[in-house]
Amino acid sequence: MNPWSVKVSINSRPVRPRRATLVDMHVLLVEDDDAIAAPLAKGLERQNFSVHRESTGLGAVAAISATPAPNLVLLDLGLPDIDGYEVCRRIRATSSMPIIVITARGEEIDRVLGLELGADDYMVKPFGFRELVARIHAVTRRVGAQGEPEEPIVHLTGGLTIDNRTRRITRGEDEIVLTRKEFDLLALLATDPGATFTREEILEQVWDSHWYGPTKTLDVHVASLRKKIADPELVETVRGVGFRLRTIGDSSPRSES
Numbered sequence: 001m002n003p004w005s006v007k008v009s010i011n012s013r014p015v016r017p018r019r020a021t022l023v024d025m026h027v028l029l030v031e032d033d034d035a036i037a038a039p040l041a042k043g044l045e046r047q048n049f050s051v052h053r054e055s056t057g058l059g060a061v062a063a064i065s066a067t068p069a070p071n072l073v074l075l076d077l078g079l080p081d082i083d084g085y086e087v088c089r090r091i092r093a094t095s096s097m098p099i100i101v102i103t104a105r106g107e108e109i110d111r112v113l114g115l116e117l118g119a120d121d122y123m124v125k126p127f128g129f130r131e132l133v134a135r136i137h138a139v140t141r142r143v144g145a146q147g148e149p150e151e152p153i154v155h156l157t158g159g160l161t162i163d164n165r166t167r168r169i170t171r172g173e174d175e176i177v178l179t180r181k182e183f184d185l186l187a188l189l190a191t192d193p194g195a196t197f198t199r200e201e202i203l204e205q206v207w208d209s210h211w212y213g214p215t216k217t218l219d220v221h222v223a224s225l226r227k228k229i230a231d232p233e234l235v236e237t238v239r240g241v242g243f244r245l246r247t248i249g250d251s252s253p254r255s256e257s
């Protein structure tokens with residue numbers, strides 16, 4: 001099965017300006033399988049990342065010191081020369097840049113994330129494209145200064161502005177004070193306004209990458225968020241699925257531009 005078959009859907013989505021929160025972010029994509037790398041690179045470029053591809057481990061190590069330096073590395077473990085573990089080790093010898101490992105081998109995750117290699121996160125193939133983008137976002141935010149987005153401001157309908165850098169939400173002059181989770185929830189939905197995020201995706205991204213707890217937590221936070229932003233319809237419930245942000249004036253969000 002082609003693990004990227006799900007990605008057909010992203011190609012039908014236009015890139016909207018407010019998605020450009022990570023504009024000028026340079027992603028080093030290290031993957032030797034062109035059937036995976038090509039659509040992935042294309043998808044990332046549609047999300048305003050600039051993508052540099054390498055298909056070997058040694059190429060990847062060399063590209064770390066290229067100009068402009070990458071802000072984040074997407075690293076496949078199975079490479080034709082030195083493997084992803086060795087690449088990770090060599091990068092970590094000189095740099096703390098965020099690394100997200102792409103693996104088909106879920107059982108080796110402990111080793112990947114452990115002190116030995118120090119990757120920041122991992123994705124097990126096959127994975128959803130939007131989940132990857134959300135994780136890039138999360139890792140970049142966690143790691144901080146590296147890959148500082150040039151325009152971290154997201155404008156939402158109803159006059160809300162999210163500043164991902166300062167983590168402030170404002171409407172006009174007024175600041176709306178949210179809890180950490182409420183902010184993360186809104187910021188996640190705002191990475192792709194109009195798109196439905198499933199409950200599972202949201203729980204994984206906002207609470208913990210491996211959340212198995214009760215999902216009522218999410219409803220409580222959504223209710224609280226709606227109340228605080230005084231715009232109960234901004235966060236729409238998609239019954240039986242999850243949530244999305246309302247996008248007024250965005251009448252054909254799924255058509256190709």
Ligand code: CA
Nearest residue numbers: 032076078079
């Ligand atoms: Ca590979």
